Amino acid sequence: MNEPIPLPTDLLLPTETESALDVIAVGAHPDDVETACGGTLAKMVRQGYRVGIIDLTDGEPTPHCPDVATRLAESIRAAECLGVHARVQLNLPNRTLMDGFVARIALARQFRRFRPRIVMGFGQKTAMASPDHWQAMQITDAAVFYSRLCRWDEHFDGASVHAVARQLYFRLAFEPDVMPGESHHLIVDVGDCLEQKLASIAAYASQFDHKPKIADRIRAAALVTGSQAGCWAGESFASAHPYSVSDLVRTVMSV
Amino acid sequence: MNEPIPLPTDLLLPTETESALDVIAVGAHPDDVETACGGTLAKMVRQGYRVGIIDLTDGEPTPHCPDVATRLAESIRAAECLGVHARVQLNLPNRTLMDGFVARIALARQFRRFRPRIVMGFGQKTAMASPDHWQAMQITDAAVFYSRLCRWDEHFDGASVHAVARQLYFRLAFEPDVMPGESHHLIVDVGDCLEQKLASIAAYASQFDHKPKIADRIRAAALVTGSQAGCWAGESFASAHPYSVSDLVRTVMSV
Amino acid sequence: MNEPIPLPTDLLLPTETESALDVIAVGAHPDDVETACGGTLAKMVRQGYRVGIIDLTDGEPTPHCPDVATRLAESIRAAECLGVHARVQLNLPNRTLMDGFVARIALARQFRRFRPRIVMGFGQKTAMASPDHWQAMQITDAAVFYSRLCRWDEHFDGASVHAVARQLYFRLAFEPDVMPGESHHLIVDVGDCLEQKLASIAAYASQFDHKPKIADRIRAAALVTGSQAGCWAGESFASAHPYSVSDLVRTVMSV
Amino acid sequence: MNEPIPLPTDLLLPTETESALDVIAVGAHPDDVETACGGTLAKMVRQGYRVGIIDLTDGEPTPHCPDVATRLAESIRAAECLGVHARVQLNLPNRTLMDGFVARIALARQFRRFRPRIVMGFGQKTAMASPDHWQAMQITDAAVFYSRLCRWDEHFDGASVHAVARQLYFRLAFEPDVMPGESHHLIVDVGDCLEQKLASIAAYASQFDHKPKIADRIRAAALVTGSQAGCWAGESFASAHPYSVSDLVRTVMSV
């Protein structure tokens, strides 16, 4: 526990006072969050919620990206496409991300800082993809818990405890990853935000310019996910807890 | 298809004009619906929705019930406890209920008559319990479909087609029955309607007076179901379709 | 067992001698098979296999189709789009299809007639869709077995027994239906046959002309299914048996 | 309900007075029960329990069996191999067995006659095998319930109601059939009864003489099932209910 916590990079600070966020989506690398739930984040912004993105690592190096600054700049443009209010990069090690005290505290500090009601993140291994995703899930699970632990002020610079109310798991758009056990799924209708999502992904020219079919695949994933729930385009979220509703008619009739 | 469709018994007709219902819950026997989702129905009534119950059979004979009229009277009292707006009994054969044209049409006629937006019913075999439950699931699945079939007026006395918008599956309070495959669960917070639910069940003196522990068990089931979703008491519903939501924050933060 | 077996309608008889088929796909209604596995059937035809379609019912009436003859004509055009060698309609009752002796024998007779090595069909309930799908699965399961039963010639006009070697379950393109239990999935790369599939569906003008978005959805479903297996577009099949392979490298490296 | 209930054939009546049985295993055809749980039945007999077998049909015709009498005689010899106390054949229709009133009552009558504490039977579809297995599961589920229904004496010749205490599902030895949903498995150590099981299967010369590898496969299935639970050879049973134990140490340390 003596390894230093890396300093975060604030990519997109609100000009206004730094107020609390309603939702934070956590990815391992810049573009994870856009691919998994960009449409939902854009929609939440339109609905008046305050939304943030946390990238655990800078995601570099990758084959076609000249330097870290380029990926950073892309992630700012992607955030602008979605209209989110904050984006923070934690500078944890890309490719060798491991669950542990340092990573958990680095993320929990941001939860105490931005005080989100909802946290979204990876929920499963992703087949033949980065092991960072599996570690990110464990780090996010732990950080949600760390954020509400009292009597640990020494690790938080005096930031007061914050209890995240709900934790959701997302899935990468075109991966067949599923949640283990008995999961509880909701699909967000992103029909009116699908173009914003695709624009935010296209902002990562260094990652996707050489994969011209990616937009077709992500659009297809949104249509199929939406079809399952009776809307035009959708993104899927799961929770280990079932959802509690007070007005069942309104909930199941929505959209 | 030449077997006659039995005439339904309207137990509790609204004094007002016979207007459409928002929700219909379908049971095989009187007391199935109360046990599975009585709290939710009571809550919906309080929220201003119009709610109905359909019992496929009269549920008789049973060991301690003197006659059919007694069970009928109990089911009326139970409906009054919940405050529902209509209760109809289809007079299909108890104990030998079988999925088929007669049962499907008898139920679909009620869907066209009451035009519910949501239909709830059994979703699975119930272990070592009545085979009527398994047949009821198949009948309800089919009747939801029959209700929206055009060009079949000869079976519906001219009642126009009606498309049920959402179908939900309930579970008996204290049964470990689960939905097969990938299900999608919602839990309704019934903390403020739990006593109404228990009163509606107690109305069936012929069924439960000799099982004094039943109220404890049903109360326990509601507490455990609620605990899973972070509310005091709950009832659980599943859908073969995932749920579509337009405002994810409001949905997952509800209750 | 005294109810007469309806006479089948041969829609598209090969001009050549009536020789055996490699594959038969069984649907409840004309357009089921095209939606579920039209791309795979077209691909098989190109690969030199002999392929047939059996529709258990005529699928009529439906809202926008003027008469049975129109649907029949559409199903012929659809079959021509796919290039299949035979299409047979069994004239079992649409909407009230029920598993039983009559339906099983009617289908098994076709299996003995065409002697397919592989039979494909429904594998599960389809949520809020026709109960005929659930019955079709049970009928197909039974007919595969009936086809190989010796000492039952009286029901088969002397057609000799035929053992179907493999049975597969398909899924409708845009339905979240899954197989229960531990299933075994294969995805067929239909990238080069996707347009043929869409053309065969478009042939059903009476069913889809008023649903202009259907092609987009079916195309999206094919892209997502393909993405999961690393090909451009796919259709998914399951088996209750796991697959046996002799050359693992060639099988898993295929495509 | 006017179709007559077929008369059962008692194959192996105890010479003693017809006393109650502890366990009844129900198969669709003679040899189902031997294949699924012959070792367990033999073991129970050794342990002093009274055990019976009910075959719903006579299983004939089959390819190599000259007549019904031969299969009957084989089933008697098989029962003698296992040492069971009663075997009854219900003479329901082979190949076209269907769940319904007639079959349910025919089986429930035997439950009231022999008053078993435990009933075992099919729990699932069996892939590419007889549809009678799937119907047998539904019939057995219903008959267990019918057996305890009061006020139905007219169908039972005055036999008093009987509540089966536990219902278990078996699996055919070499089939990958699994129980749907969340099942609860127990494996019976049949190491000391495996040869008896194989002898009982060998008694069906008409079914297995032309399949010389069957004994190897069934022996292998027993070894693998046993290995999973830490014993030499086993047979597997599932229940939709979890098992209740009073002495956990003794239960989990057994064998």
Added chain:
Amino acid sequence: MNEPIPLPTDLLLPTETESALDVIAVGAHPDDVETACGGTLAKMVRQGYRVGIIDLTDGEPTPHCPDVATRLAESIRAAECLGVHARVQLNLPNRTLMDGFVARIALARQFRRFRPRIVMGFGQKTAMASPDHWQAMQITDAAVFYSRLCRWDEHFDGASVHAVARQLYFRLAFEPDVMPGESHHLIVDVGDCLEQKLASIAAYASQFDHKPKIADRIRAAALVTGSQAGCWAGESFASAHPYSVSDLVRTVMSV
């Protein structure tokens, strides 16, 4: 592997000679074991088995507990409520518990010391709860294996190897946590020990005095778990192995 193994704290040593235990339940924090399986432990003690509890950490700090000594004292009182014969605290780090050599050895040393036949512990992530639970599962899995590894005496002060015969997974009373994959469940009838369980939980005044509803929820969880298995109150255990039984009738008829 050079990090020192922390010294355990023996909270409740038997006055008699330190003899072997039949069962050890492992929790991450004091009160985990009571919540998960306090009733079962109390029942085992009554049945004459020797039972112990191991807490991996001291569980502190928590919001309302003044100091570590208070929690320790509470855990002694809880153990006395249950009547267990030994309780040991391993002084591994609370909140930052991580699977690794130090934790595995610390726990395995206790298994070699107390030589339990059965070990119980966490079997899954617990949603939005302490990440220590997920780590505790991995530590316990590994320590069960380490305990029986020969040729490793240098880490065990000469304690001889010990093979734990059975490993079980418990679940926190009111959590919807489930075992992944195909699990095998047993439910222990704790009807006569439920008050002891609640007393042991109430002994943790620092943890539960400000959560007055907790006893109601835990009681409800026991009633629902019991209902599923046909007893009044129960606690649930799972195993990755299916259970082997020698006397199926006695096992399934128990309670």
Added chain:
Amino acid sequence: MNEPIPLPTDLLLPTETESALDVIAVGAHPDDVETACGGTLAKMVRQGYRVGIIDLTDGEPTPHCPDVATRLAESIRAAECLGVHARVQLNLPNRTLMDGFVARIALARQFRRFRPRIVMGFGQKTAMASPDHWQAMQITDAAVFYSRLCRWDEHFDGASVHAVARQLYFRLAFEPDVMPGESHHLIVDVGDCLEQKLASIAAYASQFDHKPKIADRIRAAALVTGSQAGCWAGESFASAHPYSVSDLVRTVMSV
């Protein structure tokens, strides 16, 4: 990341130039791979593929093995039984194997060296067995990814990146371990290589000479696995991705 990567031991170098392999199977300890997929490896060799085995650790000490050299010699003989072209031992720590940078790089270096098209390895926890298996799965997942990461030459001595095309998960022959979530299984027909597999296992005299029943169990596991897929003896593989096939008839009709 400063911990040194241990040097591998090449057990069986091809006399020819060190050319690429088609398949690499990764085990935690020598004999894991033989038990899980020895028949498949032998079959692939016969089919002309180039096959290798990587053991992450030396597997020692074990109860009956005198020294590391003995186990090494046994693993060479086992490899000779199977006819594989290369076997490498990574000298990572037995018993305390942990997922992390050192282990991932050590394995990824071999993937870049031998450039396999297919990698096979553990896919799940193995109940009450070595925790090294669970860690091996995570290491293998990560190393498959590391192997194709560009811009990391400093860790690979200039070996160029290599993209493994397919990753498969195996299961130990007689363990009930299953893949979590929705898996995709293939069974390889190893009927003609079963004796080779058993010989390769028998080569580990230090591990199995005192377990005379092991050959019977492994043979039984192969027969049961094969029976499920319609072949005489089989080994099972799973993938998190479904399989893509181009010729469905040939694939499902194979064997």
